[in-house]
Amino acid sequence: MRRLRKLLIPGVDKKLLVRDAVKTMPELTRRRFITAGTSLGALTLLTGCDVVDSSSAEELLKKVSKFNDAVQAWMFNPDALAPTFPESMITKPFPFNAYYDLDDAPEIAGADWKLEVRGLVENKKSWTLDELYKLPQEKQVTRHICVEGWSAIGSWTGTPLRDFLKLVGADTRAKYVWFQCADKDGYNSPLDMRTALHPQTQMTFKFADQILPRAYGFPMKIRVPTKLGFKNPKYVLSMEVTNDYKGGYWEDQGYNSFSGN
Amino acid sequence: MTSLAVSDHQAETAAPAKVIQPVWVRLVHWINAFAMILMIMSGWQIYNASPLFGFTFSHSITLGGWLGGALLWHFAAMWLLMVNGLIYLALGFATGRFRKKLLPITPGGVIADTKAALTFKLSHDDLSKYNSVQKLLYAGIITVGVVIVLSGLSMWKPVQLHWLVSLFGGYDIARYVHFTCMALIVAFLVIHVALALLVPKSLRAMIIGR
Numbered sequence: 254m255r256r257l258r259k260l261l262i263p264g265v266d267k268k269l270l271v272r273d274a275v276k277t278m279p280e281l282t283r284r285r286f287i288t289a290g291t292s293l294g295a296l297t298l299l300t301g302c303d304v305v306d307s308s309s310a311e312e313l314l315k316k317v318s319k320f321n322d323a324v325q326a327w328m329f330n331p332d333a334l335a336p337t338f339p340e341s342m343i344t345k346p347f348p349f350n351a352y353y354d355l356d357d358a359p360e361i362a363g364a365d366w367k368l369e370v371r372g373l374v375e376n377k378k379s380w381t382l383d384e385l386y387k388l389p390q391e392k393q394v395t396r397h398i399c400v401e402g403w404s405a406i407g408s409w410t411g412t413p414l415r416d417f418l419k420l421v422g423a424d425t426r427a428k429y430v431w432f433q434c435a436d437k438d439g440y441n442s443p444l445d446m447r448t449a450l451h452p453q454t455q456m457t458f459k460f461a462d463q464i465l466p467r468a469y470g471f472p473m474k475i476r477v478p479t480k481l482g483f484k485n486p487k488y489v490l491s492m493e494v495t496n497d498y499k500g501g502y503w504e505d506q507g508y509n510s511f512s513g514n
Numbered sequence: 515m516t517s518l519a520v521s522d523h524q525a526e527t528a529a530p531a532k533v534i535q536p537v538w539v540r541l542v543h544w545i546n547a548f549a550m551i552l553m554i555m556s557g558w559q560i561y562n563a564s565p566l567f568g569f570t571f572s573h574s575i576t577l578g579g580w581l582g583g584a585l586l587w588h589f590a591a592m593w594l595l596m597v598n599g600l601i602y603l604a605l606g607f608a609t610g611r612f613r614k615k616l617l618p619i620t621p622g623g624v625i626a627d628t629k630a631a632l633t634f635k636l637s638h639d640d641l642s643k644y645n646s647v648q649k650l651l652y653a654g655i656i657t658v659g660v661v662i663v664l665s666g667l668s669m670w671k672p673v674q675l676h677w678l679v680s681l682f683g684g685y686d687i688a689r690y691v692h693f694t695c696m697a698l699i700v701a702f703l704v705i706h707v708a709l710a711l712l713v714p715k716s717l718r719a720m721i722i723g724r
Binding site: 313314315317318321325328329330333334335336396398399400401402403404478479503506507508509513514 | 560561563564581582583585586587589590593669671672673674676679685686689
């Protein structure tokens with residue numbers, strides 16, 4: 254088995270390989286791939302012909318994904334807390350994970366950075382890192398679950414997002430808080446308001462009691478233990494309180510938008 | 515004369531071969547087969563994103579093209595699998611089919627029928643009656659089906675259903691349980707299809723009922 258493993262992908266991290274492979278595809282190809290799955294997949298095998306027009310299969314899958322958003326919103330209990338763990342269970346080293354290499358991770362100068370606050374809020378002032386560090390902080394040791402299936406336990410410290418939203422006078426009846434980040438190719442992601450107001454949803458400034466390193470999203474990440482990892486924005490530049498669904502980097506490529514845990 | 519006519523009439527209605535697989539069984543069986551194949555092939559693609567073991571599944575036998583596409587398939591087909599499965603379980607209990615067809619399973623019967631099967635002495639004359647090995651395998655695969663759905667649900671909603679995750683001993687263990695159940699189902703599928711082809715009238719019964 255060990256020999257087989259080496260033969261498969263010698264010296265290459267399989268996760269990175271898969272990610273790189275997907276990354277190299279233009280978005281259209283990635284979308285087409287879903288479609289290709291239809292004709293190459295079970296339908297063809299079972300019937301010997303392409304019974305389902307591929308674009309209509311894709312439309313159906315998208316509809317079911319929207320239905321799954323609704324089901325998950327219905328299942329979401331705003332009081333259900335993600336399990337917490339003792340510090341001894343923290344995964345070491347905690348994996349760096351993104352759709353790019355660590356070398357390509359944003360390098361943000363903390364002194365120049367400001368968090369922009371936009372949309373349905375009373376106070377649209379931008380926040381410096383020093384100002385944010387003065388807000389009351391909490392620590393959580395929770396499990397980060399990746400859409401790929403792996404998981405890791407980490408320790409994150411920061412200000413509950415719901416406290417910050419209150420502080421800036423956000424309209425918490427709005428549907429989303431939409432984050433824009435500094436990742437290359439422009440990562441962004443919408444967070445439904447109920448999840449934004451969850452007690453464990455956090456504006457994170459520290460990992461394992463240390464100032465958030467570049468690998469994990471300096472200067473600020475949003476830790477959402479009730480969402481899959483790809484909906485935990487890093488290198489945050491701005492947040493916008495909005496009623497509009499503005500899509501997201503991964504959501505637009507087909508990952509389920511709610512993706513709640 | 516009259517009595518003769520009546521008995522003739524009775525003979526006529528009794529004459530068509532008795533239904534071995536009622537229509538509801540055939541319906542849920544084939545829907546399940548379809549949903550299961552979608553789940554397995556998309557599941558393999560999802561597995562490839564973060565393999566538990568030192569191998570991945572060939573792209574030619576997976577569904578969805580990439581992780582995102584496979585997840586769309588998996589979380590769509592799961593509804594078909596789950597709703598169909600619940601209907602099967604409900605009717606299986608309500609009609610007494612499980613009790614009549616699958617019970618009793620005795621160790622002695624299983625051993626005797628396994629021996630008979632391996633020496634090709636097992637009778638398939640009455641397809642409406644399962645032998646002990648069949649009873650064990652069918653009851654077993656139903657259980658595996660329940661466990662794979664529960665472990666899948668616990669991975670899908672590890673916070674909302676954290677009690678279910680605890681039942682499996684944690685998120686990471688639930689992944690292995692889910693994979694193991696898949697492997698058991700695939701193994702069952704291989705044997706099941708091979709035997710159905712060896713005894714074609716059983717396949718016919720699952721299609722037209724008798």
